[in-house]
Amino acid sequence: REVGTAMAAVVDACPTCGEAACGTRRGFCKPRRNQPWQLNGGGLSTSRGPEYAAVGVVASCRRKGQSGRCTSPNVLVMCLTCFTMLQQCVFSLEDDIQVCETAQTVDLALPSLAIPSVSARATSMHPLILGGSPGSTGTMSLYFALKQLGVSTVHYSRMFNATTGEETTSYGLQPPGGPVPFLRRLFTPTHPAPPVDADAAREIDLTFLRDTDALIDTPSMELFFELLAAFPNAKVILTARDPASWAKSRQARHPTDATPLLHALNVRAPIGAVSATQAASALALWHRVVLGSLPPSRVLVLDVFAMDARTLWTRLAAFVRRPLPTDEHGALPPFPHMHYGEDVGG
Template sequence: AGTTGTQTVAYALSLLGLRVVHFIELWDPWGRRNESFGDGSTEDLGKQMQMYRLWGVGRENMSFCLMKGNTLPFRKLEAVDAVFDSPFPEYSYDLIRAFPNARVVLTVREPSEWVEKRIASHTGAEAHFLRPCGVKLSSLPDPVGAKLFEATNDWVTCVGGPDRFLKIDVFKQNRDYDLWNQLM
């Protein structure tokens, strides 16, 4: 069901010894899935950050969604080394501000392919821009969704800065670089 390769890169980083959050699961170092993460307990990082409540916020309450995003406790992510997948891309600006020395790993693919795969494999996926607050990708014409994906990725590339930025396209054929070396 992949759309940009976040699962692949998250797993690879865990194999390199990092604690990685991908969506609602936590990968401990060396590729071990942390079964206690995402279980709704008081130790659940997603629950602590109140991220789960954001996914239920729709367009009918855009003001609440935007306000809620301003109050998320991003510093709680200090317990992990890397985060991937929704809702983290939607809060990339906040994450970059909360962790000014962090490296930014952006997984990408050709924008029109991304729209096609995202709609096909993620029913109800939100559009790809900062704080979409319930705007669904399927509600936009495909070219608009593709341009939003491209523009948001360009913005993250610019704000992330060249000294701490790594863009990875795991779908690109005939890559002339070694992904493992880039990640290390």
């Protein structure tokens, strides 16, 4: 069965053990732990060889402990039970269900949920830093922190060049708002909040983004896998936030923006079109997809809503290989805390 445009495939039986359910009623089909997964051209590979280059290969069934080759290359493979759980988790019609238990408790540090087969028109070895989270998770705060560390950064409506010290925004354009000119080719020509043109982006040489060091907020999440394919050495900063709190904020401030996870399944559903529970579950699941897409050494998780300033600065500075910032007294400055609405108003 196809989801969207063949980004995913559901099998009636686990491709490893042949069981219809494969004993994963409390979690999703998952490959054997501690496998070093990485992007390899249009799919994924492990150190075990090209026979494991399928996306979402079930390398070991947790019911029987058997291992084997996936026979469906370059598709998302999960058994019917797991896919049904995913549907129920994200599309549940039960208003009283809290954030999906699966989304909260299952360790999805694996590429077996929604990794599409993506090939890049061109690749760059530039170690681009990608924001793995949608907006309203602290991305504007992260932008100003990276700027303070001297990292050239693009955040949808702002762009900072660390070499020249120049900063541009889209607020002064006519008409004002929308993405900065540097990113316009990745969006539809509408206004004031144009959606990402995913179809056009797949036909564009994305390596033009090597002219910056970091891309966060929109369109980084929407084009996450395309960007990973174009920049094999990319690193990811995941800005975390309580899913329920995020859903409430995102739906109130940006109801037309994409719903996490669903965009990777080629389901175009704005965040305002789903329930708060669905939105929260989608964010929690999407974060686990991101965590499973790269080795741990190339992913940094920051929670600007819960972590103290020293923890945030220390982790971020080490990740981007910059010295800790200091104020005029030689002390560590406060970590920036600003959201998009304050930035526009200011």
